[in-house]
Amino acid sequence: MNIISGIKLVTFDATNTLLKFRMPPWHYYALVAKDYGYTGTETEVKERLIDSYRFMWEKYPNFGKNLIPWDKWWQKVVARTFEGQIPQGKDAEITKILIEQYKTSKLWCVAEGGRQLLNILEKRCINTGIVSNFDPRLHDILRSLGIIKHFKFIVTSYEVGCSKPDKKIFTHAMKRCGLVKPSECLHIGDDVKKDYEAVIRAGWRALVVQSSDTPMAMTEKSPACEHIFPNLLTLAKSIEKSDLKF
Structure with missing residues (x-):
């Protein structure tokens, strides 16, 4: 089935997924x-x-x-x-x-393809949110980059009191969007354990975007190759063409 079919919520990890450092x-x-x-x-x-x-x-x-x-x-x-x-x-x-x-766009930028992907999801009336192990500054960063308007909610580990890979952080995200079916949710991140394996255990769908900053550590339950993307731009184009399937 097409990855977008039946999906009502797409969440993003922040660092090295939706957001990139302008310098190390x-x-x-x-x-x-x-x-x-x-x-x-x-x-x-x-x-x-x-x-x-x-x-x-x-x-x-x-x-x-x-x-x-x-x-x-x-x-x-x-x-x-x-x-x-x-x-x-x-x-x-x-x-x-x-x-x-580190609250500002001086040191952060949106990852290549990030704005395009957010626009595609918005046009398809799919809710978007953030689920990230982060401190409260994430709100300021997203505001500084001009993309906070895209998100129905922002869930930081510090503010909710639990961090990935804890299943509770994903359950919290569902509640913020008023959803009860995990199968209606998709998470996009760069860490196999925290953003893929943990997400699958929570009953969600998951995709991995490779990060040059943090090489992917593959495990026995590593994602299928068709669920791994080199960047958000490639993922955005795949979703736009509706040829990404599970």
Whole structure:
């Protein structure tokens, strides 16, 4: 059957699916930190930022929800990333700058084909939403990019208190749209475990868009090749031609 047949809701993951960074985060982190005395390399920032993010997610999951404020969570990420390499106490100033800048189109853009796909779905009267592991700034980002008007709802993991791959976040999204049949919902994302396997377990349909930033980790339950797309533009054209089937 055609992928759009019977679908009443299409949701998107945000980072590396519908949204792309204009520059790698570690590049901008290094730029900002250099104004505060950082003399290390961008490569060092990349390694320490990724490690700090993973450490914080394990210790304080979901941006610290119910444990610490999300902005303090990011401050701890910044502090660990530049530990011993900037003057003491400057991590708070750097974090404030980064938090504000990462709310805007200065550092984010809509992925290639994203606007076209949203327009196609709107013309077909299909509701669209966001389901993403993100902090509350996602609303500001979508507004800055001029696409917030397309979405019936925005579900961030921090605001609802559960994160992908937890099935509850998808159930919450259905309720926001007033739907009760999972088979009427389709999710598009870049992570096989969080945006495909978890979605299928929730009873939804799912498609994967490959990301050059985060190579796809295939598993035993990996998506069929016809459910994987190189970008949103290719997916938009397939839907427009109505030749995408399950």
